[in-house]
Amino acid sequence: MRKPYDRKNMPSESSEMYIQKIFRLTRKQSNASISEIAAALGFSLSTVSEKVKHLTHDGYLVHEWREHVSLSEKGQITACKTLRKRRLIETFLYKFAGYGLHEVHDEACRLEHVISERLADAIEGMLGFPKTDPHGHDIPSKKGILPERKLTTLYETADEKSVTVAALQTTDPELLKYINDMGLTPGIQCEVIDKAPFKGPVRIKVNDCILPLSVTMASLIEVVPAPCTNDKPVRNKQNNVKAPVAPIKS
């Protein structure tokens, strides 16, 4: 089956999805199994087994031994390039197109396979070369390098300690909407009041409001001690976005 437009020697959209997902999976555990990948993508084992074979043959993956699927150098770069596109698009949608934190994911997932690197660069410029996306995730460099930033979660933060929200580790729209509505977006400062024992809820203070957070919620919110390395704090009054001002060509 031929694509309606020419992808040159780029990996197919499907391949990019596999590669990106495996990238995610192997960030923490260094290796992934076929079944993990299948579960993560929602495909059947056979489908994934077959595809992994192809991607290995094409040099994107290394499949050493049963549960030892990982990305090759080439795969890493591919993954980072796609991820860069995705995160730049998400930032664009958020900052310029009036999308909410919980709405950027779907659109970006479709666009990331389709925009050229050139357009990604242009968008990056428009956005003023952001370091992070609206969820607080680092945007990989053009060359395909994603710096490893290890963060702690709000759940792990000691009582009475003040922190800055750095990143939100979820793509679930419901959760994101809730977090956003609480005002816990990346860049915002908050203080952990206390944690109830036996995995009980965490109480935090944001903007002089005291909010209770479930363990799951608190574990999704990654923080840094005091002054944050992220881009500037972001207020999200949705549908309150002005169009960017037209440049020279007028």
Place this chain on the structure above:
Amino acid sequence: MRKPYDRKNMPSESSEMYIQKIFRLTRKQSNASISEIAAALGFSLSTVSEKVKHLTHDGYLVHEWREHVSLSEKGQITACKTLRKRRLIETFLYKFAGYGLHEVHDEACRLEHVISERLADAIEGMLGFPKTDPHGHDIPSKKGILPERKLTTLYETADEKSVTVAALQTTDPELLKYINDMGLTPGIQCEVIDKAPFKGPVRIKVNDCILPLSVTMASLIEVVPAPCTNDKPVRNKQNNVKAPVAPIKS
């Protein structure tokens, strides 16, 4: 084959391409033949024959009689919606992303099948609700209506008459680049000096420069008499584009 992402009940990318192409073909002649469509898309006759059957079954096309393929109401709307996306994207690429007149087509062709209507709306807003794209073509309305604007070409223009360039009827990058470099972009005024007999070249004056144009070239350039209904004239000093200014969310 299932798409990696969900297109809901939208037509496939491939279908959108057929529909759009048939839209183009039937703007002038009201009917298209299988062979015309095949030629326009660069597909084989059998492929097109088959696909036309499907699209007819799905209610996008009406295939009355041999060479009488045309769009149904539903097909018209689909075509216009895709075309609207394409032209908004082209305008965006041109005005905000530093793309040249001859470079917008490819990127837009890929993106038009993938962006949501919502994003198209957002882009439209950013651009200040443009009426025409960088080639001077009308941008269809959100509801899927493309006004018919009948224009004359530079070739048909009488000697010594002053006109405004309205639209460029080509997607060929080479030609577009050349036209752009001559400064004959939509919105620009020029004067037809004279035409050599027997389909000879046309001489025109732009910015006090006298330029000779081949018949093919002059036939591609559509014009209106004096003051143009297009958006404001556009200077295209490429790579001279400033990033749009960031809006409220900062």
Place this chain on the structure above:
DNA sequence: ATATTGAATTTGTCTAAATAAAATATTATA
């Protein structure tokens, strides 16, 4: 040493989109 189990792979099937080659239908012409 042999079941049992769980993971991975193979095999066979499906669909959408494309092709080429053969068959058929329509129109125009001698």
Place this chain on the structure above:
DNA sequence: TATAATATTTTATTTAGACAAATTCAATAT
């Protein structure tokens, strides 16, 4: 009216991406 030319449709194949069911493989547990 028969025939040549042209346009269209059918038939059989291909490829990528998916699935389910059957099978193989390796590591334990008995």
